[in-house]
Amino acid sequence: TSVHIPANSLVYDDGSDVVGEISVSLQDYLNMGELIVHNVSAMMSSDRMLSSEGVLFVSFAQGNEVLSVKPESLVTIRVPEPNASVDAILYDDGGEPIVFDWQVSGDTMSLKSWDFYWDGKDWIDSGYEFYITGSGWYNIALELNPDVSFNQPICVSLPRELFDGINSDVFLILDEYDTVVPLEMNSEKMLFCASFSNLPQDSDATIVSISSLGEGNYHFGMSHAIINMDNSELVVVPEPQTKEQILDFLGMF
Structure with missing residues (x-):
């Protein structure tokens, strides 16, 4: 560029x-x-x-x-x-x-x-x-102009005893469309959520979470799902990873 x-x-x-x-x-x-x-x-x-x-x-x-x-x-x-x-x-x-x-x-x-x-x-x-x-x-x-879309919030839960909107970021990746959206913490539901009016029905998705629980204490979570109206709440369980390992994972995208 x-x-x-x-x-x-x-x-x-x-x-x-x-x-x-x-x-x-x-x-x-x-x-x-x-x-x-x-x-x-x-x-x-x-x-x-x-x-x-x-x-x-x-x-x-x-x-x-x-x-x-x-x-x-x-x-x-x-x-x-x-x-x-x-x-x-x-x-x-x-x-x-x-x-x-x-x-x-x-x-x-x-x-x-x-x-x-x-x-x-x-x-x-x-x-x-x-x-x-x-x-x-x-x-x-x-x-995005998918053939079949729907309007519904997508929410992701992390284990609440460790992870929250301050120490964690969560992203929804639509694999077929090369798009990624950060999800925001809903403090009332204690979920990471986003709403869309053109969410592609039955699209392959990857949910990624990145957390920092202190100096050098990083966690990374990844889960796969098919996006439809039956899975408005998805679950990700982060695991301890080094910063270098997380960057290697993200290099896949």
């Missing part, structure tokens, strides 16, 4: 041109394991599930001051993806990155091919290209 910034494209809050060195931060999460490790809520727009092709965070700063992009400037993001889909939509955080209720972006995205020279050779790459108007989170995703 790359960022292309034309000269004199960034401004301070007062609209004046930036002078001097700047820092550019680019974080990309291009598979489900990375999304889980960094606990990025990448897969929901309102209550509808998304299948993400990649989530990115981009920021421009000078010292502690966040910089903006001039309205007429074209700061370009290129995300290589040989199997890029014409149906993918660009979402952004809607100005509320903590909430992560993804909104369809007003920025333009298209499929492109690029020629470049590297290591003494000419190369051609292809994927998604879009322009951004400032710092923030972006999500290249497709909305």
Whole structure:
């Protein structure tokens, strides 16, 4: 993934041109394991599930001051993806990155091919290209439109004597759709839950839990299920694992 910034494209809050060195931060999460490790809520727009092709965070700063992009400037993001889909939509955080209720972006995205020279050779790459108007989170995703879906909360229980919403994170992975959704702790039910309006009927799912019970005391749980209206509550029993073992497990996704 790359960022292309034309000269004199960034401004301070007062609209004046930036002078001097700047820092550019680019974080990309291009598979489900990375999304889980960094606990990025990448897969929901309102209550509808998304299948993400990649989530990115981009920021421009000078010292502690966040910089903006001039309205007429074209700061370009290129995300290589040989199997890029014409149906993918660009979402952004809607100005509320903590909430992560993804909104369809007003920025333009298209499929492109690029020629470049590297290591003494000419190369051609292809994927998604879009322009951004400032710092923030972006999500290249497709909305799930399963043939048969239903609207029902999915909840997961962990052994309550050890695990809660403070020391544990739980994720629902839909294996066939390459999508992962963090579940939130329902303190009233003491369950990790999420509600969806387009949950695919009879889809294969993997439920993953990651817990930290103290310095170096990690637990990892994984369970498989077929999602339907009969299993609104699923059970995961975490087992002690090292951080390295957990990262190896997540590498499968």
